[in-house]
Amino acid sequence: MAFFCCDNCGKCCTSLGIYIRIERQLTEQDYYCKNDITGELFPVHVQPEFAREIDEEYVSGIESTTKSRNGCVFHRRNPESPSFICAIYPSRPQICRDFRCYHMIIRNSGGDVAGKVVGKTDIQTSDAILARIWNAEVKLLPYNAIDGSGRTASPCSDPSWLQQVSAILASHCYRCDPVT
Numbered sequence: 001m002a003f004f005c006c007d008n009c010g011k012c013c014t015s016l017g018i019y020i021r022i023e024r025q026l027t028e029q030d031y032y033c034k035n036d037i038t039g040e041l042f043p044v045h046v047q048p049e050f051a052r053e054i055d056e057e058y059v060s061g062i063e064s065t066t067k068s069r070n071g072c073v074f075h076r077r078n079p080e081s082p083s084f085i086c087a088i089y090p091s092r093p094q095i096c097r098d099f100r101c102y103h104m105i106i107r108n109s110g111g112d113v114a115g116k117v118v119g120k121t122d123i124q125t126s127d128a129i130l131a132r133i134w135n136a137e138v139k140l141l142p143y144n145a146i147d148g149s150g151r152t153a154s155p156c157s158d159p160s161w162l163q164q165v166s167a168i169l170a171s172h173c174y175r176c177d178p179v180t
């Protein structure tokens with residue numbers, strides 16, 4: 001098993017984040033929010049350095065220039081680097097904590113990361129041989145993976161799929177590591 005490692009690229013905050021909405025303001029730093037996908041209601045606490053601008057934006061209804069152009073209202077320009085940052089990171093909702101933008105790492109015979117499996121069964125790789133093997137032998141394998149709420153889950157949760165994929169990759173000297 002590999003551990004998921006988020007590099008804070010912020011891509012999910014511009015897609016997933018559009019469903020996070022402020023329901024009401026409690027204090028200058030505290031809000032009650034809703035996830036429009038799951039219906040989850042949750043309180044958030046804004047980090048002090050972003051409190052004023054988010055408060056002013058909320059009260060005026062005018063978006064600050066520090067907000068990312070699209071996506072989550074809490075996705076803000078990082079004052080210390082040319083990247084973006086979550087203004088409520090310690091109190092971010094469960095959906096953000098659970099989100100994995102890849103669910104399997106594939107390593108080559110040297111142990112280096114050769115690719116990542118994203119979505120359900122798509123692969124991100126610059127290894128042309130691995131891409132060909134994946135698309136020809138793995139991508140269309142059926143799987144049976146349903147999560148607790150009845151939605152299709154990652155194929156990695158299907159032991160039979162995982163076993164077949166491991167065997168195929170091993171026959172080509174690759175190894176797969178599902179992400180926890």
Ligand code: SF4
Nearest residue numbers: 006007009010012101
């Ligand atoms: S979960 Fe993935 S997409 Fe989202 S910020 Fe982290 S690395 Fe980027």
Ligand code: SF4
Nearest residue numbers: 013017072075086096
């Ligand atoms: S709450 Fe934070 S982690 Fe979640 S989408 Fe918004 S900015 Fe991203």
